[in-house]
Amino acid sequence: MKITSLFTAAVLVLPPIAMADNILDSVIYSTGVDSNGNVVNGGSADSHFTTTGTNVTTGPAAVLSSGNLYPSWTPDNATGTLGSAWIGVDNGIGQPSTPYTFTESFNLTGYDATSVALAGTYWGDDIGYLAINGNVIGSFYGNNDGGLGWNPGYAFSVNGLSGDFVSGVNTITMTMTASDDYYDGVRLDITTATADAVGAPDNASSLMLFGIGLAGLAGMAAARRRLVRA
Numbered sequence: 275m276k277i278t279s280l281f282t283a284a285v286l287v288l289p290p291i292a293m294a295d296n297i298l299d300s301v302i303y304s305t306g307v308d309s310n311g312n313v314v315n316g317g318s319a320d321s322h323f324t325t326t327g328t329n330v331t332t333g334p335a336a337v338l339s340s341g342n343l344y345p346s347w348t349p350d351n352a353t354g355t356l357g358s359a360w361i362g363v364d365n366g367i368g369q370p371s372t373p374y375t376f377t378e379s380f381n382l383t384g385y386d387a388t389s390v391a392l393a394g395t396y397w398g399d400d401i402g403y404l405a406i407n408g409n410v411i412g413s414f415y416g417n418n419d420g421g422l423g424w425n426p427g428y429a430f431s432v433n434g435l436s437g438d439f440v441s442g443v444n445t446i447t448m449t450m451t452a453s454d455d456y457y458d459g460v461r462l463d464i465t466t467a468t469a470d471a472v473g474a475p476d477n478a479s480s481l482m483l484f485g486i487g488l489a490g491l492a493g494m495a496a497a498r499r500r501l502v503r504a
Contacts, residue, residue, distance in 0.1 A: 294389065294391070294468035294469060294470050295385070295468060295469055295470065295471055296467065296468055297385070297390075297467045297468060297469050298311065298464055298465075298466070298467035298468075299311030299356075301380050301381065301382070301385075301467070301469075302378070302380040302392070302446070302464060302467050303322040303378065303380075303464070304357065304358035304394070304462050304463050304464045305320060305322075305323055305335070305337075305358050305359060305360070305361045305376070305460065305461050305462045305463075306320055306337045306350065306358055306359025306360065306361055306461070307322070307356075307357070307358060307359070308321065309321070311356050311357075312353075312354050312355060312356060313350060313351045313352065313353050313354065313355060313356075313357050313358065313359050314337055314353065314359070315337070315353055316337055316338055316339030316340055316342070316350075316353075316359070316365070317336070317337065317339045317365050318336075318337045319333075319334035319335070319336065319337070320334055320335040320336065320337055320361050321334065322378045323335040323361060323376045323377065323378050324376070324377050324378075325363045325374055325375070325376055325377075326374065326375050326377065327363070327370065327372070327373055327374025327375060327450075328371075328373060328374070329370040329371045329374070330363050330370050330374045335361040335362065335363065335376050336361060336362050336363065336364055336365040337359050337360075337361055337365070338359070338360045338361060338362050338365055338459055339365055342362070342365060342366055342367050342457075343360055343457075343459075344399065344424065344457040344459075346417075346421065346424045346425060347360060347397065347399065347424050347425060347459070347461075348397060348424065348425040348426060348427055348461070350461075351463075357463060358461055358462060358463035358464075359461065360397070360459040360460070360461045361376060361459060361460060361461065362458060362459040362460075367456060367457055368455055368456060369453065369455055369456070369458040369459070370455070371453075371455060372402075372450045372451055372452055372453050373449060373450060373451050374449070374450050375447050375448070375449040375450070376447065376448045376449075376460055377445055377446075377447045378445065378446050378447075379443055379444070379445050380443070380444050380445075380446070381442065381443050381444070382439060382440070382441055382442065382443075382444055382469065383441065383442055384471060384472055385441075385469040385470065385471060385472060386434070386469065386470045386471070386472055387434050387439040387440055387441050387469075388434040388435060388439075389434050389468075389469050389470035390433060390434040390439045390467075390468070390469045391431075391432075391433045391434070391466060391467070391468045391469070392406075392430075392431070392432050392433070392464065392466065392467050393429075393430065393431040393432075393464070393465060393466040393467075394429075394430060394462065394463045394464040394465045394466065395426075395427040395428065395429055395430070395462075395463045395465070396412065396414065396427060396428055396430060396448065396460070396461065396462045396463070397414065397423055397424065397425075397427040397428070397460065397461040397462075398414030398415075398416065398423050398448065398450070398459075398460045398461075399414075399416040399417070399423055399424055399453075399457065399458055399459060399460075400415070400416040400417075400418070400423075400450070400452055400453040400454060400458060401413075401414065401415055401416060401418065401450070401451055401452040401453065402414055402448060402449045402450040402451045402452070402460070403448075403449055403451070404430065404446070404447070404448050404462070405446070405447045405448075405449065406432065406438045406439065406444065406445070406446050406447075407438055407439070407440060407444055407445055408445075408447075409436075409438045411430050411432055411438075412428055412430050414428060414448075414460070427461070427463075434469070446462070448460040448462060
């Protein structure tokens with residue numbers, strides 16, 4: 275059997291390889307964006323994040339107008355483009371007393387929760403934390419750690435093997451635990467969000483079967499050469 279024929283046959287026995295679905299801007303969203311993931315105008319209600327808290331009326335978070343953004347914060351992405359924007363309880367410089375929480379619910383029904391991959395950047399001023407289903411992913415400290423919470427923010431990455439995600443409804447929250455009630459806000463910019471659909475081929479098993487098939491074809495070729503020589 276020729277080498278080219280061997281690999282042609284190997285391709286024919288290659289099982290289907292699953293490609294993870296992009297769930298960004300369809301299942302889960304950054305702060306301050308519309309249903310297409312485009313940044314909305316300052317002063318708009320955030321249609322994905324709600325606010326709750328001791329001194330807060332439950333309702334949509336507010337996308338902060340440019341005049342209500344602290345000058346040292348990482349600027350929002352331009353309105354109408356993909357990205358994210360700062361949000362607060364109210365669209366103003368002054369914000370309510372802590373604690374309060376910004377919550378987005380997203381539904382992973384139809385997806386394998388263990389296959390989820392989520393990554394991006396988050397910001398916060400003053401002090402609080404980012405969590406998925408109550409599991410803390412990271413904290414923010416405003417200007418109390420050299421200004422990282424303002425600019426450039428904190429990178430994060432989490433996957434389904436952490437056990438943080440569940441089948442069905444999940445939540446991602448940003449909780450403000452301490453603030454000065456002046457120029458306060460949070461921002462979440464999700465740049466990667468993928469998951470495998472339930473029932474999609476398992477890539478590890480597919481590759482193992484491919485390896486077994488390739489080894490079998492190589493064995494058949496070797497046996498044929500021995501017969502020809504005999």
